[in-house]
Amino acid sequence: MALLTSFITSFTLLLLFVIMITSASDTGSLLKFRDSLENNNALLSSWNASIPPCSGSSHWPRVQCYKGHVSGLKLENMRLKGVIDVQSLLELPYLRTISLMNNDFDTEWPDINKIVGLKTLFLSNNNFSGEIPAQAFQGMQWLKKIHLSNNQFTGPIPTSLASMPRLMELRLEGNQFTGPIPNFQHAFKSFSVANNQLEGEIPASLHNMPPSSFSGNEGVCGAPLSACSSPKKKSTASIVAAAVLVIVALIVIGAVILLVLHQRRKQAGPEVSAENPSSIMFQSQQKEASSSDEGSRGSPTSSSHRSRSLRLLFVRDDREKFDYNELFRASAKMLGSGCFSSSYKVALLDGPEMVVKRFKQMNNVGREEFDEHMRRIGRLNHPNLLPLVAYYYRKVEKLLVTDFVHNGSLAVRLHGYQALGQESLDWASRLKIVKGIAKGLEHLYKEMPSLIAAHGHLKSSNVLLSESLEPILTDYGLGPVINQDLAPEIMVIYKSPEYVQHGRITKKTDVWSLGILILEILTGKFPANLLQGKGSELSLANWVHSVVPQEWTREVFDKDMEGTNNSEGEMVKLLKIALACCEGDVDKRWDLKEAVERIHEVNEEEVKSSLSPWMVN
Structure with a gap:
């Protein structure tokens, strides 16, 4: 017995010694x-x-x-x-x-x-x-x-x-x-x-x-994108002919450019240029800003016009001011690029990190109209709306400057949480996000009642999340300044049933976007209509309707959504709210006020009370 006790003691000491060595x-x-x-x-x-x-x-x-x-x-x-x-x-x-x-x-x-x-x-x-x-x-x-x-x-x-x-x-x-x-x-x-x-x-x-x-x-x-085109064989003669034409064209274009530059130098005299090869995001602005509008040349006010065109215009007084040149010299990292805009995170010297969005689909908007609309957006102040800080106007493209939100977008958090090494969003967090989105929309419609669709581009990638998972809406209120011939290809509201079927947008179109977004939050699925651009015929709402209600809990809700004990009834309630918001018949669809009221009635856990008439229906 003593021998066994001695062996156990020796083994324990040896194990501790190994652990100590490993820890060291x-x-x-x-x-x-x-x-x-x-x-x-x-x-x-x-x-x-x-x-x-x-x-x-x-x-x-x-x-x-x-x-x-x-x-x-x-x-x-x-x-x-x-x-x-x-x-x-x-x-x-x-x-x-x-x-x-x-x-x-x-x-x-x-x-x-x-x-x-x-x-x-x-x-x-x-x-x-x-x-x-x-x-x-x-x-x-x-x-x-x-x-x-x-x-x-x-x-x-x-x-x-x-x-x-x-x-x-x-x-x-x-x-x-x-x-x-x-x-x-x-x-x-x-x-x-x-x-x-x-x-x-x-x-x-x-x-x-x-x-x-x-x-x-x-x-x-190739799939899932468009099919690859078959390469066409070209004869040697046609290739040689094309090469000769290209060379001749380049020579002619080069000669014309040299002639134009020579004439401009003679007329305008020497100009001071700023060069920053590392900050490519503003090269187009630099090239355009280096010459004033042709109609202003020779005018007594041309120098002040050029000075104004190179100036960032701030719409808020509670932010540190910086000028265009500081923004131009700052290091920039691309956050994303699409048909609507390109986004960059900009680290100012001795200043905060900002986000700069470049828009090229606003060149049909006049200066005064654009200035006035930006001032309207700049006056908005709500915790669920990302504030516009400043903007920069040129005819070809516009820059909108906002704060940088470190926690990223709802889209990434919903669909890429595993890639980021994060936990999935639980039911309480998702409900909090939905309620915050509803509050932000409600404030938009209150402060901008003249807009038919006050947001116009509501989707999960345009909802940022704070450190406490408070939703912050972005890219809102831009409908009036987007080129209307391109808007149907860009903005979410033009994927709605009323536009796809009848070519019209109403005050309830943002409600449809809200319903689709809530379904995305509850199901964890991408809205197929936004990915494939075929309107509401492939919407999440139709998919949910295809599942019998008795199977919603098992088939519809995101299986990675945690914290659902004693909450299934409330989850179903929110799902029905989303479906009411996605009603294809605009006359039967709820307006924003009713949708927001119903959303705020949803609780984290089930509350024993009689069902509202809308729930029964």
Whole structure:
């Protein structure tokens, strides 16, 4: 008996000794990694060598632990810079997750493939640049999630990604990748290469991905996008003839340009120009602003007109002022681009981060009309509306400046939460978001009663979320200044049943958009009508109606929505509100006031009370 007791004691001491050695090794490796980073002292100063990183139920901030070992690093939104010391991370044998999203790393690709046990790698929203080697992920057979969005990577997509059988999420949007999409042999749960410079046919394994996964790549074709056109064979003679014509045309165009520039120099004299090659987002404004309107040349007021055209006009007095040149010189990172606008996050020198949206579909709007409408929008003040801070007017395109909301959009939070390493939205959060959206719409209609559709472009990507998941509406009130011939192709309200069938917009059209948005929030599904542009015939509402009400709880509601105990009745109530908002007959559809009232009657948990007549119907 004494011998057994002695053996147990010795084994326990040995185990503790091994744990102490491992903890000490983890501590040294993490401190070494921290010291290799820039801008880390204040943020990671609580990493203390006297306390193990994984001690009992507690652990170092931003360090994830599993059974006493370091299993993950979540160093997000910390403005970290410097070189990623992969060698120190190799000393963490249980490391499975690395997330360095939303920092300022500006190096080339680190040798991440040395950490063969990684399962998730999140490096989105940094300034990584250069080509990623073709074999960058060779041997990393455990990787399931890779997010490299919104960096400055160039060259082809690494071919080693195509041979990773466990890879289920791949996000590469917002870079400068070129060439074809690799021939992936397996299906993905989440995939996006949007807003790159890719070309060629989409592999068959990706045909089930939404079209938005490939948007912004002009050279990409095939399902789910439009079919690829068959190349036509051209004779050698026709190719030579075309080349000669092109050369002659270029010579003529060059001569004309030189002549025009020479004449302008003689007339206008020397001009001062500002050049910032790194900030390409404002090049078109710079070129246009370098010359005044032709009608103003020679006029006594031409200099003041040019001065005004280069000036940012602020519509709020509670924001720090900055001028156009500061905005032009600021570093800019693209957040997204579509047929409606292009968005950039701009980091002002010694100032806040702002979002600048470029619009090219407003060139039919006169200066006075545009100024007046922007002042109206600038007077709006509500916690559920993203305030317009300033704007910049040129005839060809307009800039709208707003605050930067760090938590991103509702669309990303609903459909890309797994890619971001976040939890799904629970029922309470979704209900809070719906009520906040309703409040924002209500305020819009109260303050802008003359607009037929006060928002006009309500969708999940135009709902931002604060840190506390409070919804903030954006891109509202722009209907009057959008070119009306392009509006049906751009704005959500023109996908409504009344426009598709009768070509008209009413005061209840925004209510239809609200109903579709609520259904998207409850079901977790993309509205098919917005993705495919075929109007209400493919709407979420029709899909919900196709399911018998007894099966709504099991078939309709998002299966990833947590916290639904004692709430199913309230969820059904909100679902019925959404369907009433999506009523195809405008006369039968609720107006905004009634919809908002019903939404505010919904509770997080069921309340025993008699059903309202509208619920029975």
